[in-house]
Amino acid sequence: MKDHSFYQYVMTVRGQNDEKGILAEEIFNDLAFPKQEKDFNALSDYIETAGNYSVSLSVFDSMYEDYQEWLQF
Template sequence: MHRTFYEYLMTLRNPNDHSEIAEFAKNAFLDQSFPKQEKDYHRLSDYLELNGNYLPSMAVFDETYRAYEASESTGGDSYQ
């Protein structure tokens, strides 16, 4: 994996998209403490469980992280 989860997540920001994942990306951008250099699922999950009150559920993170892993294994963005 070359880019961090945060870098991937920022590719999903879109002010015209109000999906849960786009909202997650927007709120992570606004979260000054978000672990921007992290790639590890468990560390990110722990952070979000304690600090991610902007997530409607951890399932949003899980789905986004799976798409991140897929994009890193194929070398591009895979979220539809």
């Protein structure tokens, strides 16, 4: 099982031609993004309140589920 932050997972999604890829690029460009964070609630709160993201929060929810699966392998 991997021990990586959500940000590290996001970097594997950059470049995809879909909403997840767009969100990944926006997270990459957000210099204040909590890069070491793993907790869903902390990340969700940040994206909802501090971030200026163009995609819906449901895209983040889906990416976080993917992240949890990614940690298993």
